[in-house]
Amino acid sequence: MRSNIHDVLKMVEGVVHACGPLEWDKGEANAVAAVTVSQDGIVGVSCSPPNFGVSEKTWRLTVAPAIPGKEFTKGTARATLHVCAAGDGIVTSIYPCDKDIQLEE
Secondary structure (H helix, E strand, O other): OEEOOOOEEEEEOOEEEEEEEEEOOOOOOEEEEEEEEEEOOEEEEEEOOOOEEOOOOEEEEEEOOOOOOOOOOOEEEEEEEEEEEEEOOEEEEEEEEEEEEEEEO
16 A cells, blocks of 8 residues: 555635545555644544545545634645555555645635
8 A cells, every 4th residue: 555645635614625545555455544634733633434445546534623613724734644454364554644735725
């Protein structure tokens, strides 16, 4: 499994629509994902379900700020992704990604 976060993510009303590619390795059948977005003291976390199957080429999760009344804004943010893949007797493996991203409306 190789996973990543797109460099530019869309927002709707201050909520981030996080997504990125999934590249499966032989024997992997499904995966779960958790993503954290932080920006200027605002943080949000989202995780599976949904679980992602081997036919899926993209993961998608919606990330709302954890503090009520706060919103993410256009500009630079930090995103961290962990994808855990398993299948066909393979022990679950964790694939991390951590990088700066741009948020756009």
